[in-house]
Amino acid sequence: MQPQPLIAVADVIASSLWYQQLLGCKSGHGGAEYEQLVDSKGHMILQLHAWGAHHHKYLGDRSVAERGNGMLLWFQVNDFAAALVRIAALHIKVLQGPLLNRNAQHREVWLRDPDGYTVVLAGQHGEF
Incomplete structure (x- = not known):
């Protein structure tokens, strides 16, 4: 799956x-x-x-201001340092991080996409 x-x-x-x-x-x-x-x-x-x-019936309602309340778009990236360079080059507003998540044993950075969705980029598990 x-x-x-x-x-x-x-x-x-x-x-x-x-x-x-x-x-x-x-x-x-x-x-x-x-x-x-x-x-x-x-x-x-x-x-x-x-x-x-x-006209997808279950796609959602555009008039609702908050996008993805309770949902995160979480991506594990192979090269966390390269992802940080791309974020800086794109002038993306960082919500939090980069930080170390000791529970997950990786680094992560939290962002907001152009439509208001929260996006998290995480390094490989056990990278530190």
Whole structure:
């Protein structure tokens, strides 16, 4: 089993570019209404869907201000130091970190994406 999270966004193309730059991934589908982001092996890691496109009944309500209340988009990255360089180059606002999470035995940094979702990048388990 492999998770395939999908989030609703205001601008699929802009969000796709943001995540590609942040995560070092690439487009696996492309388009203004729907996108699949894939890793270097072609495995899907995230889906982006335009609000209102295709009128999905259970996608959510765009008028609700808080996005993902109770949900985090959590990505384990292979090179945490390189991820920090990408974050700085993109001028992304950091909510917290980078910090050491002793319980999880890794480093992590907490961010906010352009649509208000909380994104966490975490290093490899046991890296310290």
